[in-house]
Amino acid sequence: MGTIPSETIEQIAAANDIIEVIGSYFPLKRAGANFKALCPFHQEKTPSFMVSPSRQTFHCFGCGVGGSVFRFVMDYEHVDFPSAVRKLAARSGITIVEKRGAADEERQYETRGTLLKLHAEAAEWFHENLVKREVGEPARKYLKKRGITAEIAKRWQLGYAPDEWDALGSWARARGYDARDLITSGLVRTKDEADSDQNQISNLKPQTSYDRFRGRIMFPIHNDVGEVIAFSGRLLKDEEGAAKYLNSPETPLFRKGNVLFGLHKTKRALIEADCAIVCEGQIDLISLFEAGITNVVAPQGTAFTENQARILKRFVDEVVLCFDSDAAGAKAAERSLDALLQNDLIVRVVELPVGEDPDSLVRREGKEKFENRVASAQDFFDYWIEREMEAADVSSLGAKMQVARRLAETVSRVHDPLMRGEVVNRASARLGVSPADFGTLLSTRPRGTASSEGPESARAQAAPGPRHDIAMLCLLALRDEPARNFLLAQNWRETLEQAPDAEILIRILQSELHPDDPASLSAFMATLPPAEEALVSAWLLQKVPAAAETMVEKWWLGIRHAVLRRRLKAAQNRIRLPELSTGDIVNLQKQILDLQEQLREFSQPAGAADN
Ligand SMILES: [Zn+2]
Numbered sequence: 001m002g003t004i005p006s007e008t009i010e011q012i013a014a015a016n017d018i019i020e021v022i023g024s025y026f027p028l029k030r031a032g033a034n035f036k037a038l039c040p041f042h043q044e045k046t047p048s049f050m051v052s053p054s055r056q057t058f059h060c061f062g063c064g065v066g067g068s069v070f071r072f073v074m075d076y077e078h079v080d081f082p083s084a085v086r087k088l089a090a091r092s093g094i095t096i097v098e099k100r101g102a103a104d105e106e107r108q109y110e111t112r113g114t115l116l117k118l119h120a121e122a123a124e125w126f127h128e129n130l131v132k133r134e135v136g137e138p139a140r141k142y143l144k145k146r147g148i149t150a151e152i153a154k155r156w157q158l159g160y161a162p163d164e165w166d167a168l169g170s171w172a173r174a175r176g177y178d179a180r181d182l183i184t185s186g187l188v189r190t191k192d193e194a195d196s197d198q199n200q201i202s203n204l205k206p207q208t209s210y211d212r213f214r215g216r217i218m219f220p221i222h223n224d225v226g227e228v229i230a231f232s233g234r235l236l237k238d239e240e241g242a243a244k245y246l247n248s249p250e251t252p253l254f255r256k257g258n259v260l261f262g263l264h265k266t267k268r269a270l271i272e273a274d275c276a277i278v279c280e281g282q283i284d285l286i287s288l289f290e291a292g293i294t295n296v297v298a299p300q301g302t303a304f305t306e307n308q309a310r311i312l313k314r315f316v317d318e319v320v321l322c323f324d325s326d327a328a329g330a331k332a333a334e335r336s337l338d339a340l341l342q343n344d345l346i347v348r349v350v351e352l353p354v355g356e357d358p359d360s361l362v363r364r365e366g367k368e369k370f371e372n373r374v375a376s377a378q379d380f381f382d383y384w385i386e387r388e389m390e391a392a393d394v395s396s397l398g399a400k401m402q403v404a405r406r407l408a409e410t411v412s413r414v415h416d417p418l419m420r421g422e423v424v425n426r427a428s429a430r431l432g433v434s435p436a437d438f439g440t441l442l443s444t445r446p447r448g449t450a451s452s453e454g455p456e457s458a459r460a461q462a463a464p465g466p467r468h469d470i471a472m473l474c475l476l477a478l479r480d481e482p483a484r485n486f487l488l489a490q491n492w493r494e495t496l497e498q499a500p501d502a503e504i505l506i507r508i509l510q511s512e513l514h515p516d517d518p519a520s521l522s523a524f525m526a527t528l529p530p531a532e533e534a535l536v537s538a539w540l541l542q543k544v545p546a547a548a549e550t551m552v553e554k555w556w557l558g559i560r561h562a563v564l565r566r567r568l569k570a571a572q573n574r575i576r577l578p579e580l581s582t583g584d585i586v587n588l589q590k591q592i593l594d595l596q597e598q599l600r601e602f603s604q605p606a607g608a609a610d611n
Pocket of ligand 1: 039040042049060062063065
């Protein structure tokens with residue numbers, strides 16, 4: 001990826017007033033010099049979310065998030081930094097010229113660009129095959145039979161890949177894409193498909209490759225910002241030995257386990273509902289969405305991966321699985337469980353009538369009935385306990401123990417202690433054993449590592465913050481021009497590199513920010529990791545202490561004093577070590593004298609050093 005020059009970031013920050021940007025998402029109320037609102041990032045009844053027009057920052061004193069206008073768009077829209085910058089640039093009509101990095105980075109950037117363009121154009125070509133060309137007739141008929149109108153096909157840019165070996169390949173070559181691009185994109189594969197040797201691929205002649213997707217309805221798969229990055233193709237005519245669904249392979253654009261189908265269209269609805277309906281297929285998702293049930297996602301493939309679950313957790317706390325009622329559906333549900341529970345998602349299950357899928361059901365019953373099914377969906381554990389108990393003869397003690405052990409294994413995956421206790425109670429009641437006995441079956445191995453950080457750990461929280469003296473200097477260096485200049489005139493780098501906890505102050509001093517220019521503050525904040533950005537946003541909302549100039553000197557001298565004392569102590573310890581050379585000893589003695597001399601200056605009354 002190219003990097004966006006900091007001047008451009010500043011320019012974009014200056015052109016996007018944070019009050020207007022945040023105010024376009026939800027109303028802000030004036031509160032003195034600032035604006036306030038109920039925090040969109042945590043549940044609260046009284047507003048602790050503050051926005052400062054003069055500093056151009058936001059900060060929530062409830063959950064600790066905060067930062068520049070870019071951070072807000074990133075957190076609120078769930079997009080990465082470059083996307084947030086592009087969004088705000090577009091909002092204010094600024095064009096971004098990205099600086100490129102090293103040759104390697106540049107090549108990657110170009111490959112990505114080519115692949116994105118190829119995917120966008122291929123999606124359009126597949127779509128035109130479906131809606132305009134003769135070859136798409138059987139696919140049109142099929143979709144019509146499944147209730148997918150031309151408008152829906154257009155909204156989701158559905159397409160058709162002709163049942164030919166080189167239809168896409170020859171179309172793409174005619175547009176100037178070379179064999180290597182096509183193979184890297186995964187749209188075309190080599191004859192020797194097991195061969196993944198990159199060197200050989202670059203020497204390929206066109207005729208040694210063929211289209212991956214043939215005779216398939218094509219569903220474009222999008223990333224967060226709505227760019228096509230892969231495809232899923234459904235076989236039009238069932239063929240023996242051919243997979244019904246085929247996905248793009250892993251490419252520089254597409255990591256299968258990281259993408260949820262439909263997310264670019266459904267994320268707002270997910271956040272609003274705080275609940276995701278998960279269905280298996282693309283058609284299920286499209287049908288539900290078009291019927292007005294919009295908080296839906298579909299994993300690519302059968303079960304949830306760890307990454308998909310983590311992505312989902314950013315949007316919702318609860319997941320309702322809507323898998324087919326057959327054995328395969330139940331298996332998919334069970335396999336999804338691990339990832340979902342580890343991310344502390346509440347999981348419920350809709351039991352579909354035999355032979356139905358979400359698509360057929362919502363068509364037959366309509367939106368309201370389907371919503372009722374979702375609302376009354378069983379808790380996953382109840383559903384699971386039910387199924388296990390039905391399958392086993394629990395009148396025999398041996399069979400009962402076996403069920404108990406299997407249940408315990410699943411319950412062990414829950415790492416939220418409250419949720420775990422609740423499930424243990426229910427499972428043990430159902431089995432007719434005491435919770436304590438059931439508890440002995442649970443594995444004590446803690447799952448996941450983030451559990452101790454509490455429920456908010458996924459989000460950028462303000463770090464505990466540095467020591468008070470460093471924090472005061474950070475505040476002053478951010479807010480007060482004379483104080484900042486005072487610090488810059490000292491040997492700040494040398495001193496702070498030896499002071500504990502001072503990394504953030506070093507960052508503040510080495511950046512080219514201007515305390516009175518909010519755009520430069522925004523550009524600076526954009527260089528920080530989220531926890532530090534949240535800290536800075538808190539400092540920016542604090543009052544600058546009166547008498548900043550004497551304060552800065554006092555805090556600075558305190559830190560300098562401590563550093564000198566520590567260095568002196570270290571040198572005095574070192575000189576007692578055995579086996580020092582005479583040269584070492586002389587050097588250390590000199591150091592000690594020098595440090596003692598410097599420290600003596602501190603005992604003179606403050607202010608005597610200058611003038
Ligand atoms: Zn908050």
